[in-house]
Amino acid sequence: xxxxxxxxxxxxxxxxxxxxxxxxxxxxxxxxxxxxxxxxxxxxxxxxxxxxxxxxxxxxxxxxxxxxxxxxxxxxxxxxxxxxxxxxxxxxxxxxxxxxxxxxxxxxxxxxxxxxxxxxxxxxxxxxxxxxxxxxxxxxxxxxxxxxxxxxxxxxxxxxxxxxxxxxxxxxxxxxxxxxxxxxxxxxxxxxxxxxxxxxxxxxxxxxxxxxxxxxxxxxxxxxxxxxxxxxxxxxxxxxxxxxxxxxxxxxxxxxxxxxxxxxxxxxxxxxxxxxxxxxxxxxxxxxxxxxxxxxxxxxxxxxxxxxxxxxxxxxxxxxxxxxxxxxxxxxxxxxxxxxxxxxxxxxxxxxxxxxxxxxxxxxxxxxxxxxxxxxxxxxxxxxxxxxxxxxxxxxxxxxxxxxxxxxxxxxxxxxxxxxxxxxxxxxxxxxxxxxxxxxxxxxxxxxxxxxxxxxxxxxxxxxxxxxxxxxxxxxxxxxxxxxxxxxxxxxxxxxxxxxxxxxxxxxxxxxxxxxxxxxxxxxxxxxxxxxxxxxxxxxxxxxxxxxxxxxxxxxxxxxxxxxxxxxxxxxxxxxxxxxxxxxxxx
Amino acid sequence: xxxxxxxxxxxxxxxxxxxxxxxxxxxxxxxxxxxxxxxxxxxxxxxxxxxxxxxxxxxxxxxxxxxxxxxxxxxxxxxxxxxxxxxxxxxxxxx
Numbered sequence: 225x226x227x228x229x230x231x232x233x234x235x236x237x238x239x240x241x242x243x244x245x246x247x248x249x250x251x252x253x254x255x256x257x258x259x260x261x262x263x264x265x266x267x268x269x270x271x272x273x274x275x276x277x278x279x280x281x282x283x284x285x286x287x288x289x290x291x292x293x294x295x296x297x298x299x300x301x302x303x304x305x306x307x308x309x310x311x312x313x314x315x316x317x318x319x320x321x322x323x324x325x326x327x328x329x330x331x332x333x334x335x336x337x338x339x340x341x342x343x344x345x346x347x348x349x350x351x352x353x354x355x356x357x358x359x360x361x362x363x364x365x366x367x368x369x370x371x372x373x374x375x376x377x378x379x380x381x382x383x384x385x386x387x388x389x390x391x392x393x394x395x396x397x398x399x400x401x402x403x404x405x406x407x408x409x410x411x412x413x414x415x416x417x418x419x420x421x422x423x424x425x426x427x428x429x430x431x432x433x434x435x436x437x438x439x440x441x442x443x444x445x446x447x448x449x450x451x452x453x454x455x456x457x458x459x460x461x462x463x464x465x466x467x468x469x470x471x472x473x474x475x476x477x478x479x480x481x482x483x484x485x486x487x488x489x490x491x492x493x494x495x496x497x498x499x500x501x502x503x504x505x506x507x508x509x510x511x512x513x514x515x516x517x518x519x520x521x522x523x524x525x526x527x528x529x530x531x532x533x534x535x536x537x538x539x540x541x542x543x544x545x546x547x548x549x550x551x552x553x554x555x556x557x558x559x560x561x562x563x564x565x566x567x568x569x570x571x572x573x574x575x576x577x578x579x580x581x582x583x584x585x586x587x588x589x590x591x592x593x594x595x596x597x598x599x600x601x602x603x604x605x606x607x608x609x610x611x612x613x614x615x616x617x618x619x620x621x622x623x624x625x626x627x628x629x630x631x632x633x634x635x636x637x638x639x640x641x642x643x644x645x646x647x648x649x650x651x652x653x654x655x656x657x658x659x660x661x662x663x664x665x666x667x668x669x670x671x672x673x674x675x676x677x678x679x680x681x682x683x684x685x686x687x688x689x690x691x692x693x694x695x696x697x698x699x700x701x702x703x704x705x706x707x708x709x710x711x712x713x714x715x716x717x718x719x720x721x722x723x724x725x726x727x728x729x730x731x732x733x734x735x736x737x738x739x740x741x742x743x744x745x746x747x748x749x750x751x752x753x754x755x756x757x758x759x760x761x762x763x764x765x766x767x768x769x770x771x772x773x774x775x776x777x778x779x780x781x782x783x784x785x786x787x788x789x790x791x792x793x794x795x796x797x798x799x800x801x802x803x804x805x806x807x808x809x810x811x
Numbered sequence: 812x813x814x815x816x817x818x819x820x821x822x823x824x825x826x827x828x829x830x831x832x833x834x835x836x837x838x839x840x841x842x843x844x845x846x847x848x849x850x851x852x853x854x855x856x857x858x859x860x861x862x863x864x865x866x867x868x869x870x871x872x873x874x875x876x877x878x879x880x881x882x883x884x885x886x887x888x889x890x891x892x893x894x895x896x897x898x899x900x901x902x903x904x905x906x
Binding site: 307310311314315316317319343346347350351352354355358361362537538 | 830834842861863864865866867869870872874
């Protein structure tokens with residue numbers, strides 16, 4: 225009898241995009257075609273069975289072609305789908321399946337499933353990460369054929385006609401490029417992490433997303449009423465009246481508050497004693513410029529450029545890079561756009577060649593080290609940046625500088641890129657500010673030398689804390705030791721700020737620390753000129769700054785630097801600014 | 812007939828493009844090999860792959876610097892042999 229009481233079910237995942245939404249679930253079910261029946265085919269019917277298989281392949285090809293034709297302009301250079309089409313009639317897949325139907329006298333579904341599992345196993349056991357990933361290509365392609373074989377019409381996510389919360393095992397770029405995004409209230413996926421495709425997309429759309437839920441597609445059925453809390457990574461299925469009421473309140477509170485601080489976000493962030501601070505945005509896609517503008521950003525403090533190098537088969541060319549940079553620069557002009565050069569190991573992103581396996585990639589060949597090793601890859605990007613600079617206010621930021629010679633070589637590469645553009649007669653400007661990302665402790669120690677080569681420093685706190693305290697945030701055993709308020713971290717930041725003042729260059733901060741309301745008084749007191757953060761956090765940061773005075777913040781920072789533990793600094797912040805923080809963190 | 816006899820049915824070459832035989836380069840080779848009269852093979856050490864299959868080529872896991880041998884079975888496919896070797900030598904048009 226107790227069953228008659230609606231049981232609410234809570235799932236815990238990773239909050240990949242903030243916000244709260246309540247609505248009906250829409251399940252994109254890929255599991256449905258996994259159950260394949262085996263039956264024998266009589267000799268005289270074998271040809272018919274092969275024909276049926278061929279027809280399913282043809283339909284799958286038509287579907288892929290339709291997706292390609294209709295996909296948005298920005299995805300036109302994505303070759304994944306073209307590769308999938310080529311795989312449809314690959315001998316190892318197509319030929320072998322037909323052979324299996326013939327020799328074993330089995331139905332097409334079973335033959336296909338058998339061949340795919342063999343192929344999958346072959347690729348999955350390969351040492352090379354790139355090749356391992358090809359197993360998923362085989363699966364995607366066979367899913368498309370299988371759907372047409374079993375006759376289950378592929379749920380057409382393009383045709384969603386009501387506002388729903390999308391629930392999926394995983395969302396591939398091919399899936400998301402078909403969705404009418406205006407219809408989606410939120411995303412839930414079994415797989416994925418904070419930086420997954422789904423999370424990034426949801427953040428750009430400013431809708432909540434919870435990923436990494438593992439069992440979401442099993443626990444949730446289409447049309448179930450669910451609550452998605454992207455702030456805490458919680459999903460509630462069949463919520464009770466009381467829970468529903470509570471979350472409606474929370475949702476309204478969140479949205480109202482967001483509206484209030486957003487309304488005033490266009491005003492400058494000026495302290496009570498008249499000091500103006502620039503509040504800038506960290507972005508990854510041109511589409512995010514809209515949120516930057518909506519939330520009153522004073523410019524872009526960090527434009528991450530890695531995405532164009534990821535999930536593809538070859539490096540982007542200059543024209544493609546230029547197009548993206550140009551778009552952002554032009555939309556933001558005359559406000560500054562800080563373009564950070566490639567901050568990953570590009571070979572890993574593109575091909576993941578086995579020769580490059582690194583036991584410890586965080587300490588490996590990445591960012592500026594990789595770029596200096598690959599002058600051609602670097603030059604392509606530098607040329608694109610200099611060309612975009614002709615259209616607005618561009619600053620360049622070199623990541624992971626850990627030695628003096630690295631910045632010298634980076635600047636030389638920039639000069640060479642400028643010379644080659646001059647030779648080619650293309651419009652560009654070399655008159656751009658040069659910045660050094662301070663995220664390695666050696667760069668802090670060498671800050672006085674590095675300052676001679678730069679117009680500004682940008683402190684990347686996420687990596688600086690990780691490298692300074694030797695803490696891997698992803699490691700559960702030590703993650704709690706990752707403390708932005710650690711006295712060691714504060715001293716590092718102070719040194720960078722002091723050197724900047726002495727050498728008369730600007731100093732910015734672009735890590736998560738800048739987006740945390742609680743840390744802003746301290747950062748202001750230490751002398752930061754600019755704070756850069758995700759666009760959604762800007763209104764909040766501006767509100768904090770408006771309630772502070774620089775002179776108070778400075779004496780606060782001086783006192784804080786005397787404290788010996790992170791806990792002590794935390795408590796001191798609480799005592800001095802607890803009321804301001806409480807107002808902001810309550811929501 | 813004499814010409815046919817003298818035609819070698821295999822040629823050695825080395826992968827020189829940065830990315831190695833990844834999906835797109837494999838697709839280019841397969842595209843050529845699919846026009847052959849008989850089987851065309853790519854051999855790496857003692858492993859052999861069907862050159863008309865992207866998936867089979869990928870399983871060879873050829874990175875930059877890998878030495879491979881392209882083998883034809885029918886002497887009439889000598890143009891195919893040449894085209895594939897030229898493609899590999901050109902680095903698949905990667906910059």
